[in-house]
Amino acid sequence: MPKTSRRKLPVTLAEKHGSSSTSRTSRTVIRRFHTLLKQQKSVQGDTLAIINREIEDLGGLEAYQRMSCIGQSSDRGGGCEKVLLSWLKQMGWADRKSKGNQRHRLLEVGAIKSDNFRACASWIDVTAIDLHSRHPSILEQDFLLMDQSQHREAWDIISLSLVINFVPDGKDRGRMLTQAHSILRPNGLCFLALPLPCVNNSRYMTLEHMRELMNAVGFSQLEERWKPGGKMIYWLYQKQRSPQESRSADEVYFSRKKVLRQGGFRNNFHVLL
Structure with a gap:
């Protein structure tokens, strides 16, 4: 522009x-x-x-x-990070450090506020990025332009909270997910949050389709939270396979839009690999 x-x-x-x-x-x-x-x-x-x-x-x-x-x-219930932190604590991540007794490295993509994880500074080391930073503590960085060789398997946790729904192109949404997989360490965690209508009122997405798509990328779903009539859906995924092992016929299947729901008043949200 x-x-x-x-x-x-x-x-x-x-x-x-x-x-x-x-x-x-x-x-x-x-x-x-x-x-x-x-x-x-x-x-x-x-x-x-x-x-x-x-x-x-x-x-x-x-x-x-x-x-x-x-x-x-x-006054609106706080940010999505509360859901992520509750899951991390349930898994015991607050009680143990990552390899080398270091804090868990978390990449927060699309950060709006600089202090979302301040209360967990003793066990989480946060790097916050956004396309247009609103705070000196948030790096101005396009996630899709990050050097993958420099960041490969460098992160313990990646947060994509209300991020991919703002990316206008379905292929770029898929690129974000595959890049998150690439730069996570083995068994690293990816937190994903979307408006609920992106999956329950889209022509091209369903909960099952999203689960299968993430599996094709190389993620295993650990947690899912939403409620009927709610506004948000949250997932926690764990990296299970290397990018090379993830290449399969499944990825070809997810490379094209497919109508999964009929009827009017549907949105066109989709993710392509």
């Missing part, structure tokens, strides 16, 4: 962080961003200029991050 001058945010987006901004506003902004970014990749000329203008009018990526921050505030 070409650089443009900063525009004044619409009143609905310029509200202070907190309960004055409704969860409905947050969801509306995020959904619209998803639609516009998807369209941006397939149009040119005047249509592209119109889309870029609307993205700018919405406040750009900062507006999306602002809405994400609101969703993680304490």
Whole structure:
């Protein structure tokens, strides 16, 4: 997207962080961003200029991050890291260190806040990254552009919380998952969090399909949490195979979109390998 001058945010987006901004506003902004970014990749000329203008009018990526921050505030139940930490503690990770008696290395992708894991600093060493950092403690880094040879099997835990749903291309979503697998150490953990409709109201995704897709990448599902009528779904996966061992006919199967649900009012969320 070409650089443009900063525009004044619409009143609905310029509200202070907190309960004055409704969860409905947050969801509306995020959904619209998803639609516009998807369209941006397939149009040119005047249509592209119109889309870029609307993205700018919405406040750009900062507006999306602002809405994400609101969703993680304490008056909305806190961030997804609470679910991850509860699972890690159940597994005993808080009571033991990783190899060499070092803290567990956690890569937090798409970090909005810098202090999500502050209370666990004695046993978790966090590196937080985001495309556009909002804090000096968050590195400005595109996860897909990380040097895989430098980071291969370097991480104990990777958090992809509300990340792949913001990636507009299904193949890039798949690349994120395969890269997470590549840079995790053997038996490392991948935490994945998505809006529940991404899997229970998509034409191309179901819970079973997601489980099989992650297995094709080389992950085994350890935990899953969601509730009917809820807004979020959380998973915890463990790396089971090397990338070479993961190559199979299954990956070919997941390289194309397949309609798994019929009916109107479905979304088009999908992941391709």
